[in-house]
Amino acid sequence: MRDERLIEKIEMTGTKESTTKKIILVGQPNVGKSVIFNALTGNYVNVSNYPGTTVEVAKGKMKTGGEEFEIIDTPGMYSLLPITEEERVTRSILFKDKPSIVLHVIDAKNLNRMLGVTLQLLEANLPVVLVINIVDEAERVGLKINGEKLQEKLGIPVIQTVATERRNIDPLKLIIKQYKPMRMHHNVETNSNNLPQYKEEIEEAIDKLKLIVNHKTEISQRALALLILQKDEEIISQYEEDNNKNTITNIIKDLSEKISQSLPYLISLERQKKTSELCEGVLTEKKTAIHQMKEKLGNIMIGPITGIPFLLLVVFLLYEFVGVFGAQTLVDFLENDIFGKYINPAVTSFVNNIIPWPVIQDLFVNDYGIITLGIRYAVAIILPIVATFFIAFSIIEDTGYLPRLALLVDKLFKRIGLNGRAVIPIVLGFGCDTMAVMVTRTLETKRERIISTILLSLAIPCSAQMGVILALMAGSPMALLVWIVVMIFIFLLIGFLAAKVIPGEKPMFFMEIPPLRMPKLYNVFTKTYTRVEWYFKEILPLFILASIFIWLGKLTGLFDLVIKILEYPVQLLGLPKESAVAFLYGFFRRDFGAAGLYDLKSSGLLEGIPLVVAVTTLTLFMPCIAQLSMTIKERGLKTSLIMISFIFPFAFIVGYLLNVILIFLGVSL
Amino acid sequence: MKLSEIDEHILRDLWIIENEVSKNGSSIEPFLKEEYENVLTELENLNLITKAINSIDLTSKGSIYAKSIVRRHRLAERLFFDVFEMESILIDEKACRFEHIIQEDLEVSICTLLGHPKFCPHGEPIPEGKCCKQSKWLIESTVRPLLSMKKGQAGKVAYIHSLNEKKIQKLISMGVLPGLEIKLKQKQPSIVFNIGYSEFAVDEEMAKDIYIKVLQQ
Ligand SMILES: Nc1nc2c(ncn2[C@@H]2O[C@H](COP(=O)(O)OP(=O)(O)OP(=O)(O)O)[C@@H](O)[C@H]2O)c(=O)[nH]1
DSSP: OHHHHHHHHHHHHSOSGGGSEEEEEEESTTSSHHHHHHHHHOOOOOOOSSTTOOOSOEEEEEEETTEEEEEEEOOOOSOSSOOSHHHHHHHHHHHHSOOSEEEEEEEGGGHHHHHHHHHHHHHTTOOEEEEEEOHHHHHHTTEEEOHHHHHHHHTSOEEEOBGGGTBTHHHHHHHHHHOOOOOOHHHHHTTOTTSOOOOHHHHHHHHHHHTTSOSSSSSOHHHHHHHHHTTOHHHHHHTOTTTHHHHHHHHHHHHHHHOOSOHHHHHHHHHHHHHHHHHTTTEEEOOOOOOHHHHHHHHHHHOTTTHHHHHHHHHHHHIIIIIIIIIIIIHHIIIIIIIIIIIHHHHHHHHHHHOOOHHHHHHHSSTTOIIIIIIHIIIIIIHHHHHHHHHHHHHHHHHTHHHHHHHHHHHHHHHTTOOGGGHHHHHHHTTOHHHHHHHGGGSSSHHHHHHHHHHHHHHOOOHHHHHHHHHHTTTOHHHHHHHHHHHHHHHHHHHHHHHHHSOSOOOOOEEEEOOOOOOOHHHHHHHHHHHHHHHHHHHHHHHHHHHHHHHHHHHHSHHHHHHHHHHHHHHHTTOOTTHHHHHHHHHHBHHHHHHHHHHHHHTTOOOHHHHHHHHHHHHHSOOBHHHHHHHHHHHOHHHHHHHHHHHHHHHHHHHHHHHHHHHHHTOOO | OOOOHHHHHHHHHHHHHHHHHHHHOOOSGGGGSGGGHHHHHHHHHTTSEEEOSSOEEEOHHHHHHHHHHHHHHHHHHHIIIIISOOOHHHHHHHHHHHTTTOOHHHHHHHHHHTTOOSBOTTSOBOOOOHHHHHTOOOTTOSEEEGGGSOTTOEEEEEEEOOSOHHHHHHHHHTTOOTTOEEEEEEOSSSEEEEETTEEEEEOHHHHTTEEEEEOOO
């Protein structure tokens, strides 16, 4: 029945595309766009209590009443006049994708602040439906919103939802299905009375600009003119041809001579006035007691005196969960019991029985086989560590602790050329550096993106590697301490130097602090699942590939040659020459190398100073091939090559110095 | 020395032409007309200006005097705008009258009350006075920079002023706009404030351009 109707439509209109209407979700960061996207589509995208976590644009399909819609989730946007890269992305989707409906999602608690963007969207002549989300929290603080009245005032559909409970999601679907655009082009241009009217001088300038901005898009001339007046380079460049450039410059210059205040400021003031008018009679406040517990806990997290102890507590719990439970208990169980007792012997005897040639046997089993080495490392050592880390990270992320951490470390991060916002990629780097490099995209300046990528590559061990390292040093807390001190020192030193050397804008810090929220089990679970899945898709092939390379290398003798060569620098660091193998693996993946060291330690070849030196050197390596390719993708080949040619020699030099210093000091570990 | 309103206006305009002329593009031409003849001669006698055929220049004494009128004018504008919340079209005219009756001690009080503002509501710089250098935030300062507020103090955003457009844009995106209620939650290690039901953290660089009208506790 449903399919038939679809086919009918396709036949009538000829193409399939015109039957799927596009619906774009926009709104400020952290208002619940992703949750609504999931509720509408049934897909999973990353939901987190951290502003700005939707880095990529997510697309999904929604079927309702036999009609199919394409839903697009966009990165958070504070205004149509973009500051960050993500805002630019969102705007260009809005302006170019010809949406059938734009769902503007706002936080009910901040109606007054967020309606400004609604007005901008309406000015641009977009087909807006206003979704007032997180109504539950608003109710808890005693806010009531009269949706019908607002609907009447704005002249667009308005609905109040609690996305996390699916409250009013079905009515929202109905609105989408029945939506008919109410606004027509000329309506906006002549400026109907529910949109802001600007100062006379500004309106005059708008009228002049309207002659230039022709109808290249569906976007209203008025909105384009306003953006041009606010010196939006991107929009201006679209109309620069012929003599327009001069005309535009002149109009802007003229206006700024008449008005000496900043135009974005004046325009926002005007919009704010309109917003306050809209809120009148719509918003009723009844002061209720704020949540004492949450308030107190929040204060502890960000207080100048209590913040650091709290952070240490979090790190300690993280260590107990990931470092002890994941990296020791679980790894032990999987490695020794499951693989050691069952899988490895069984697979080895099976393979040896059916394949008579030892050369081929070695490909699958024995010391470096795909199954006994590649898969064993991936499943028994890496999986439990990565999974426990991502569980912990998802919980931390959902509570809203990360933005609080950001403000705590901002001053320190400024010293190394970053700002508090960079805690996200850095903390995520402890999970997976590859993912973290991708997330550096959310940083504002190019300079910050480069510095954070260097630090991630150099000084932030990913969870897999960290797990192995913790296991390696389980017996010697002094060794662990030396390693931690050296890593922190290098992180700060390199950051400090990079900030001195790399030119560019100094970062400014501003961040919304979302309310503390109880993590939702389902959310934590799905998020961990998608992350671990992503991780495995990314790394398992690498592990298998590495096994094959090693096998090939051994077969051709090339491997032995490389190891022979590597033995020299390795011995220079005061390490047993057998560790050369581990370093060779380390070029594939740092944790792979570290796991190699683990084998050496188990056989009693590596301890004391050499152990610390080996681990430190390996930590400083580029994390893995996946991270390298992500770095090239995000930062470009040239920058990446410069980074690599710094990182590897640097790692060896630090290793060498550390060895010399520790011996000189006569430290016994 | 007490000058008439006309005298003071001429001095003020001359000062603006000399010091900020590039912005306003006005010239001294109107003052070369005959009707000003007497006044100008009087000012010259007082050693405040020097006159030549096609030029009028302030003497250093005149310049100091004129600058203080400009300062009083713009302070008056700020006062009407921030404290009495008058419409911005009205304030220029009102300030034109008010500037002449402000005496030095009153000027210091107003400046302190307004939190030693650096710019008038139209965005023109306010010449710095002695009291600004000491930059004391008295308890009775009604308008003051966010940074001078105490932890836990609340108020309404009076205005933001910065020459950095990007910064203004960021502040706007956080909802730091005149009239909205704001509460300073902490100052260390970062500045945290509540606006509406949202909470924001910023660094000093961002916070220093926010001016608050403090509410009486
Ligand atoms: N109490 C409550 N919390 C909600 C509601 N909707 C979303 N949340 C929570 O708000 C937080 C942010 O949700 P997201 O969907 O990630 O927000 P977003 O708008 O996609 O944010 P970005 O991806 O950062 O742009 C999460 O912790 C959600 O659980 C709601 O209706 N009520």
